[in-house]
Amino acid sequence: MPAWGRSKWRVLLMDLESIRARAMACRRCGLRQRAKQVVFGEGNPHAVIMLVGEGPGAQEDELGRPFVGPAGQLLDRILAAAGLQREELYITNVVKCRPPGNRAPDADEVQTCRPILAAQIKIIRPRIIVCLGAVATRALIAPGASITRLRGQWITRAGIHFLPTFHPTALLRDAARKRPVWEDFKALRALYQDLQVQQMTLTFEREGHREGQTPHGECEVKLNESLSAGYGSHAGFR
Numbered sequence: 001m002p003a004w005g006r007s008k009w010r011v012l013l014m015d016l017e018s019i020r021a022r023a024m025a026c027r028r029c030g031l032r033q034r035a036k037q038v039v040f041g042e043g044n045p046h047a048v049i050m051l052v053g054e055g056p057g058a059q060e061d062e063l064g065r066p067f068v069g070p071a072g073q074l075l076d077r078i079l080a081a082a083g084l085q086r087e088e089l090y091i092t093n094v095v096k097c098r099p100p101g102n103r104a105p106d107a108d109e110v111q112t113c114r115p116i117l118a119a120q121i122k123i124i125r126p127r128i129i130v131c132l133g134a135v136a137t138r139a140l141i142a143p144g145a146s147i148t149r150l151r152g153q154w155i156t157r158a159g160i161h162f163l164p165t166f167h168p169t170a171l172l173r174d175a176a177r178k179r180p181v182w183e184d185f186k187a188l189r190a191l192y193q194d195l196q197v198q199q200m201t202l203t204f205e206r207e208g209h210r211e212g213q214t215p216h217g218e219c220e221v222k223l224n225e226s227l228s229a230g231y232g233s234h235a236g237f238r
């Protein structure tokens with residue numbers, strides 16, 4: 001990683017850590033009273049893809065990490081089947097404290113917690129945000145949005161590609177929803193690859209080809225190697 005890359009990485013981490021510290025001390029809504037801890041989010045601070053769920057469940061509240069319960073384990077299998085590593089993404093929720101009994105957060109709670117999510121998006125600057133479920137779709141797309149109607153449709157705003165899809169918990173309740181979610185994650189992977197190609201091409205033009213440091217053929221080999229990591233199977237998360 002070039003020197004500027006390392007310092008930029010440190011700045012991102014510092015900014016995220018300051019937001020995390022403020023979130024950990026937050027008592028702005030009633031959810032914090034019954035939650036064991038604030039579940040801020042985790043992952044690559046430089047992620048191209050951000051996944052946003054609804055709110056922490058019991059195991060997330062216990063461990064302080066997002067998507068580690070049964071829904072999270074299913075999400076991991078979906079990601080693996082789509083050839084995506086959890087570590088390269090950033091994963092968080094709309095509200096950072098567990099709603100009692102795993103109920104959906106209400107509109108006031110979403111609104112009160114919104115600045116934390118907005119700060120995470122502003123710092124990480126993902127190119128793609130996957131809205132997992134109705135709460136995330138309404139928080140990030142439109143208050144009256146229907147996940148059933150919008151699922152699988154790309155919506156681009158301010159340079160970010162939003163993809164609403166069903167929450168993994170919905171798949172645990174209704175296996176018929178796995179197929180459309182699989183189609184969504186294949187589309188996600190395809191756009192991610194396109195963005196990687198764009199970035200590698202830009203990097204090649206800026207740093208390699210122009211300065212004569214990287215032979216064109218070598219760059220093409222790297223691109224092909226990157227793209228050769230194909231999909232897994234839908235069967236992987238049945």
Ligand code: SF4
Nearest residue numbers: 026028029032097113
């Ligand atoms: S849910 Fe969000 S706004 Fe409410 S107390 Fe937790 S961190 Fe603060």
